[in-house]
Amino acid sequence: MTATAQPSGPRLAVTPGNPVPEGVRLGYFTTSDKVRLRYALWPKSKAPLRGTVCLVQGRTEYIEKYFETVADFQARGFAVATFDWRGQGGSDRLIGNRHLGHVDRFDDYWTDLRCFHADILLPDCPPPFYLVGHSMGGLASLYAAARDRMMFDRMFLSAPMVGLYNREGTLGGPAAFAEILTFLGLGRLPMSRREDRQPEEAGFEGNPLTSDEGRYRRMVHTLRADQSLYIGSPTFSWIGTAFRAMIDAEKDRFAAQLRIPMLILAAARDTIVSTPTIEQLGLRLRTGHHVVIPSARHELFMETDVVRGQVLAAFDAFITEQSP
Template sequence: MPHVREHTLDGTHGTLAVHEWPHPAPRRLALLVHGYGEHAGRYAELARVLTGHGTAVYAPDHAGHGRSAGERVLVEDFEDVVTDVHAVAELARAAHPGLPLVMVGHSMGGLIAARYAQRYGDELSALVLSGPVIGTWELPGRLLALDEIPDLPISPAALSRDPSVGAAYAADPLVWHGPMKRPTLEAFARTLETIARGGDVGRLPLLWLHGDDDRLVPLPGSRTGVERLSGGRPTERIYPGARHEVFNETCKEDVFAELLGFLDRVLPR
């Protein structure tokens, strides 16, 4: 595994922990945007693949996640999270001025990355969305209709067909294993509407990766959002039988190859 550097930044709601997987002479930057309840440290293998392909990689733990400050999994406004991610992008660009920046957002991170592209798309050279919470996602409305949010944590088996992925997730002390919180669900619902109204990302190259057996963020709901965001021009790759975390799936080598091929096409040497 590549060496990891740790940074701290002042975020909108306290201290942000930022991971950096450096490269001695990078030709591009990647900013990894993790999903709900997890943390950037779970993306070490993806970072290894990217650094091995000439990329310096940065990834924050969002507020209330991982080693960052804040009440666990409480997100009252995703606009603040986007602002935090932008501060990480500025850290990366200050260290490596002039290099193209690619954003890779998974699940909730796909929601954040999509909104980031609407706000700061002219600063990005490519956008990659993996199992993104975008378009039509029924879970927030279903839970918000209840008087009490049930204590139903994410099933580790829903992440990948590789049982070791679920076992590591279940044992990870930095992963949140409790119920979702009402303000966070409200923020999800509000931001889905904001993105739907926010327009497309123009000519920004967009790669969409999704498993067709994703039961956490079902494929059909994401499709409507991705097509709207991309202006109907995404590069898409749907993996038969894959579950929610395609970067941790049994077909992950194909996923990595698709990602690197996309970057080489849209960001030639």
């Protein structure tokens, strides 16, 4: 079933196994370059008020996927603010095929986050502000930290996309090829991959995202409830600009620009992003460190209770216990 917050406003896809946390406020905001993005706000559910968690998602993700995690943050005394990146979730799609992952420039994600911070977080949410970012959202968050160290008090990143599994040091060629195709006007074509097919229940065995079958099925049922949320293959434009962003993030000068206190979590069994590259970044941080979570696959917040317990314990030690 689908829950509608207001007749003319954005909707949330809600299923029996994935209830929306209480107190949600939904809306749209428009970025400085005229892209309409869907957002959601939640109040804290328990005292004391500790500030606001700004939750930013990975590629292909959407607000509904994080209902359980939102409730976890609420129960710790945090308000929660989140939005769908341009080109995915309930936000504006940028090309005709709405199931392709596309962006013109990786900097466009900086525009999304900067506008969300200015237009929604600052006026509508209680400070201090803590950013929690996953995968591609983690990489976009790192670029935001390099540009404005005052936006957030602390950052907590889950398997940030700073490199790809088994592709360490080899992204330059594919990035250049994708950039050439984009220059030739072919940037909106997809790079079709088997792993980008819409997930089905039968695909749980051996999936790279989570070892928790219940949470995997929850994701499948949410996408069935609202097919418009599904994002599959990336376009060559997305590949070119995202690969170039990862290449730049590996450089020493990039790590030197990161001055916000941060904790980066990596998944020991990640086969999507490069755990060794995350570790190298963690070792170069001046105001942060990293931790590798044993037995975890890529989506740490969607993992088993044992893994999620470790993730939330790390969050508590780094953010909850350090908040006012």
